[in-house]
Amino acid sequence: MLDNKQKMKAYWKKNLQTLFFLLLVWFTVSFGFGILLVEQLNNFKFGGFKLGFWFAQQGSIYAFVILIFVYVYRMNKLDKEFDVNEK
Amino acid sequence: MEILTWTYILVGLSFAIYIGIAIWTRAGSTKEFYVAGGGVSPLANGMATAADWMSAASFISMAGIISFSGYDGSVYLMGWTGGYVLLALLLAPYLRKFGKFTVPDFVGDRYYSNKARVVAVVCALFISFTYVAGQMRGVGIVFSRYLEVDINTGVIIGMCIVFFYAVLGGMKGITYTQVAQYCVLIFAYMVPAIFVSMQLTGNPIPQLGLGGTVADGTPLLDKLDGVLTELGFAAYTSGRKEMVDMLAITLALMVGTAGLPHVIVRFFTVPRVKDARLSAGYALVFIAILYTTAPAVAAFGIYNAIDTVAEKPVDNLPEWVGNWQKTNLIVVEDKNGDGIVQYVADKKTNELTIDKDIMVLANPEIAQLPNWVVGLVAAGAMAAALSTAAGLLLVISTSVSRDLFRTFRPEMSEKKELRIARIAAGGAVVLAGYFGVNPPGFVAEVVAFAFGLAAASFFPVIIMGIFSSRINKEGAITGMVSGLVFTMAYIIYFKFISPEMNNAGHWWFGISPEGIGSLGMLLNFVVCYVVSKATPAPPQHVQDMIEEIRIPRGAGGAVEH
Numbered sequence: 001m002l003d004n005k006q007k008m009k010a011y012w013k014k015n016l017q018t019l020f021f022l023l024l025v026w027f028t029v030s031f032g033f034g035i036l037l038v039e040q041l042n043n044f045k046f047g048g049f050k051l052g053f054w055f056a057q058q059g060s061i062y063a064f065v066i067l068i069f070v071y072v073y074r075m076n077k078l079d080k081e082f083d084v085n086e087k
Numbered sequence: 088m089e090i091l092t093w094t095y096i097l098v099g100l101s102f103a104i105y106i107g108i109a110i111w112t113r114a115g116s117t118k119e120f121y122v123a124g125g126g127v128s129p130l131a132n133g134m135a136t137a138a139d140w141m142s143a144a145s146f147i148s149m150a151g152i153i154s155f156s157g158y159d160g161s162v163y164l165m166g167w168t169g170g171y172v173l174l175a176l177l178l179a180p181y182l183r184k185f186g187k188f189t190v191p192d193f194v195g196d197r198y199y200s201n202k203a204r205v206v207a208v209v210c211a212l213f214i215s216f217t218y219v220a221g222q223m224r225g226v227g228i229v230f231s232r233y234l235e236v237d238i239n240t241g242v243i244i245g246m247c248i249v250f251f252y253a254v255l256g257g258m259k260g261i262t263y264t265q266v267a268q269y270c271v272l273i274f275a276y277m278v279p280a281i282f283v284s285m286q287l288t289g290n291p292i293p294q295l296g297l298g299g300t301v302a303d304g305t306p307l308l309d310k311l312d313g314v315l316t317e318l319g320f321a322a323y324t325s326g327r328k329e330m331v332d333m334l335a336i337t338l339a340l341m342v343g344t345a346g347l348p349h350v351i352v353r354f355f356t357v358p359r360v361k362d363a364r365l366s367a368g369y370a371l372v373f374i375a376i377l378y379t380t381a382p383a384v385a386a387f388g389i390y391n392a393i394d395t396v397a398e399k400p401v402d403n404l405p406e407w408v409g410n411w412q413k414t415n416l417i418v419v420e421d422k423n424g425d426g427i428v429q430y431v432a433d434k435k436t437n438e439l440t441i442d443k444d445i446m447v448l449a450n451p452e453i454a455q456l457p458n459w460v461v462g463l464v465a466a467g468a469m470a471a472a473l474s475t476a477a478g479l480l481l482v483i484s485t486s487v488s489r490d491l492f493r494t495f496r497p498e499m500s501e502k503k504e505l506r507i508a509r510i511a512a513g514g515a516v517v518l519a520g521y522f523g524v525n526p527p528g529f530v531a532e533v534v535a536f537a538f539g540l541a542a543a544s545f546f547p548v549i550i551m552g553i554f555s556s557r558i559n560k561e562g563a564i565t566g567m568v569s570g571l572v573f574t575m576a577y578i579i580y581f582k583f584i585s586p587e588m589n590n591a592g593h594w595w596f597g598i599s600p601e602g603i604g605s606l607g608m609l610l611n612f613v614v615c616y617v618v619s620k621a622t623p624a625p626p627q628h629v630q631d632m633i634e635e636i637r638i639p640r641g642a643g644g645a646v647e648h
Binding site for chain 2: 008012026034035042056060072076086
């Protein structure tokens with residue numbers, strides 16, 4: 001039982017690490033590139049876009065989609081590793 | 088064929104499909120009524136979530152708002168999509184594992200308190216009613232503009248349709264209807280966008296066309312910046328809002344999205360925890376298709392409008408201008424009598440006023456697309472409004488039948504509960520229709536409310552309920568109430584009591600009422616934490632429950648009471 005409890009603690013810790021990393025990216029692409037650093041990034045061109053503007057109206061949304069699928073992949077792997085996956 | 092004929096055919100056809108699906112998928116049990124039996128596939132649920140989420144505002148108004156606010160419009164794009172990351176990572180899987188039917192269910196059980204449950208029900212009802220009134224109005228507007236019926240008749244027709252499939256089918260009917268509605272709305276949004284993108288930039292993909300070049304070889308956005316600054320407006324790609332306000336609004340919209348009960352409840356309908364995660368991903372893909380197209384539609388729209396109308400002779404304007412002048416959505420007024428339309432930033436000499444809704448609605452006509460495309464846009468706008476209205480009505484009826492009646496009358500039979508749920512849904516449709524016919528003047532204002540409230544009330548207590556086992560009922564209740572009261576007070580003060588003070592000079596920390604939900608959320612977090620620390624820890628069975636929801640295995644179907 002104790003063993004199991006420790007295992008669950010380790011699972012939860014790994015889960016939190018995954019979340020922290022993904023939310024860091026989430027914050028960076030939207031609040032970071034799209035708002036805080038938009039002026040600086042606008043000095044760069046990305047096709048016909050100013051880079052900061054592109055992040056605010058396009059790039060951040062693509063990044064959000066990718067983030068969720070990375071999360072799904074990571075968590076499914078983690079669930080199997082700790083044998084808590086659903087049949 | 089005439090535009091009107093096409094519109095009747097396409098809108099009628101789409102309605103027939105929705106009703107057919109509703110009959111085919113009627114709900115027989117409370118579980119089917121509330122969460123579609125918990126057996127919806129992640130892909131179908133993702134699509135339904137997208138239709139549920141994208142309202143008449145997303146479909147009709149958002150692109151136009153961006154047209155006239157340029158970079159500042161990014162808050163809506165990031166805010167209304169970024170919330171899904173929070174939803175997928177922080178809420179959906181755990182709430183699915185928890186396995187009941189509603190958000191107040193979770194709040195009530197996790198905080199072992201009916202008081203907390205009732206506070207949550209009140210929030211859920213308020214948010215949903217605010218929202219649904221706006222949808223009904225949207226339905227009425229589409230009817231009156233395209234089908235040339237009276238706006239009130241339009242609302243009543245819309246009410247009957249929603250009543251029919253929401254009351255009959257419950258969540259099961261709504262889910263499959265929403266799948267159909269998503270297909271209709273996305274097709275209707277993309278077809279004109281693709282054509283316009285082709286015409287303007289030669290690129291059929293609007294997302295790329297936005298970064299493409301116009302006929303003379305300059306990038307579209309640079310050209311737009313140049314034209315707008317010349318006319319005295321701010322450049323399209325640069326911001327006018329203060330950075331702190333941009334941050335606050337984006338955050339409030341993101342967190343508000345993740346806290347909206349009609350969105351959260353969709354993740355109770357899938358069979359497993361891993362389906363809930365995946366489903367959030369699919370939902371965002373389906374939403375992102377429209378949300379990455381919208382900024383392109385916005386830029387094409389304003390560019391086309393200026394290009395075809397500004398500095399042109401008043402008596403020789405394109406046909407679409409004439410068509411939409413009838414609805415007052417575009418107003419041309421030759422103030423200085425020189426026979427030329429001047430479009431400038433200065434309100435005194437400006438002669439062209441364009442309503443934001445026109446950017447999507449008139450798009451097919453501006454691009455001179457065939458008449459069936461116009462009918463299609465009408466059907467798409469209806470789909471967007473109806474799907475959102477149905478999702479909200481379900482939250483309202485569930486809140487009444489389950490969270491109120493069931494809580495205080497646990498011995499009630501399932502059949503009776505189902506009947507109450509249906510009566511509540513019916514009552515909600517009528518009330519929403521009433522607000523659609525007699526819209527309170529402040530509908531637009533209260534939307535900020537809905538997001539602010541969801542951000543300041545639900546989001547923090549759900550997150551803390553999952554990620555901390557130390558938070559207790561005292562903390563949750565005081566947190567929710569303080570977040571709520573603070574946010575409401577701020578919005579009411581600036582929107583209703585002293586609207587003349589509603590400017591950056593008077594706002595706290597430069598945060599507008601739209602963005603205040605983020606401060607309310609922080610307040611909720613802090614109060615919740617501090618009060619919990621000062622009062623006893625939650626009982627053992629609640630702590631066990633928290634351990635339990637953190638692990639995916641053993642989710643099973645949504646639990647019967």
